[in-house]
Amino acid sequence: MPSAIRALKGQTVIINCLYSNKNGEQLRIKWGKKNSAQALCDYTYNKNDAKYTVWHCKEHANITVDLSTNSSSLTIHDLHLEDSSVYFCQLFIEIPPPALMAYGNGTRLTVEASPTVQLRAETLPYPHEGIQLICISLEFYPENIQVSWFQDGQLITNGTKNGRLCANTDGSFSIISFLNLSLFDWNEGRNYSCQVNHSTLSAPITEMISAPNEDVKDNKSLTWATVLRLMILVVATLIAMSAFILYFRLHTGKTPLDNHQARLFSSCGGALQQSRAFSLRSSGY
Template identity: 35%
Template sequence: MSGCNTMKLLLMVSVCLLLEDFLNQKVTAFQDPHIVTALKGGTVTIDCLHGLNNTEGMAVTLQRNATLCYKVIGNYSTWKEQCNERVNMTWNNKTNTLSLIIKALILNDSGNYTCKLDRVIPPPTQSITENKTFLQVTARPNIGLVYVNSSNGSTQLVCTSEGFSPKHIEVSWFKDGELISNDAHEENLTSNDDGSFTLTSYCSVSGSGDYTCQVNHSTLQSPLNASVTVPAHEDNQIRILLHLQMQTHVLLNVVFFCSLHSRYAFKHHQNHIKDTA
């Protein structure tokens, strides 16, 4: 009897050890939120959990403000899945890694994501671990450059950088390759409905030449450049127009004077004829 009791005790201990190993399997998770950056319109893959040696009866939940994806897995296959149309989870058998995939990213996808792992079979549900990730969706600027004549008679260059995020952006102006002082231009930053920003930079033209607007942003591998050539006649356009207006004014005065002189001469000639007659 004592031998049987000893065998039963050893069996119970073995089962307990196996169960403890199952519950305490080494699952790698980032306890402190780590940052993942991705571009607007693209697809991002976030590693949720690593080292899943046993997935039998496990449930994975992806949450942000609400549940975005819920998947129950067993024997490394999906038993149940309910996910947002742009969200999916994938399992890599080689690395024992569960990853989150978000497609068609928008700027409003930025935020904190929590990937939770629970054991749901057998009940009751037991929490195993969770991984927190901060996703930052960024957007590259689109730039354009034009030159216009302002109402005060000066010529200005207008460089527009649209749809970028994050907010910080740098705009520099060059004339014939030489950097123009920041005092020579003004900037106006506005926010857009989709969470992006637009920066409009104004630069006063100081003579003809090749002008370049250079934009630098954290999403760019190298700065964006937009250039325009301001010809001499554009620089002198206002002065030429004023000169023509002055010439026209003088010409009108001459015509008016000649008209008065002609009328006076004609009237004087008529009076002379009457006196002679």
């Protein structure tokens, strides 16, 4: 038998066993796994009486026996993570007596699981106004995994955070990664992607997201409308200030700035006089 097999959750695996049976009239083949008292499959064959040829299997396993090649195979369907174990076949030659028994060294089956990746965007509540991208990697095994963020194909390191690794009831793991964006960056229309790499993958899984076109258009329209309103406000303010200055000069011969500077100088002079008076009193003059 092969010494080790690796497979993915949900797949089907076949484990083979070769045996020697030269003179046996009735033989029995059992398939089991380490630390389990019950056999997965049990096959009994009597070459002289077909009614003694019986077999049964439990769970999601099947057994095949090829008497011409003295071989047997155990097939396990729809693998689960808990199917990871050491599997072995046992051969019993029950007739003629004395009964003989032999068994193999075993095959170690390791079941792994590839991650399922989901990516979505959520609006952050006040006062943290912005967008949070959430990348969820679900039900993978083993636990080592790499999650990276990209903006238009460029790696992002600022604003990213990974949550803690969560253990699931079936032995797999899940993890959440976050990317926080300002509303301005989000509405720029850039493409953001979450890339997940795991030992079970032949290539990384990449999920991509960007602001809906309607949001980008609305944001650009809002930006131009805001700029236009500000320009109108600035022009109106300048016109009003010019008219006020002209009116003030025609009636007083000075500008408001001249009066404001005069008041400042007057205040400074008063303060200076008070300071001098205090100095004179302190010196006794």
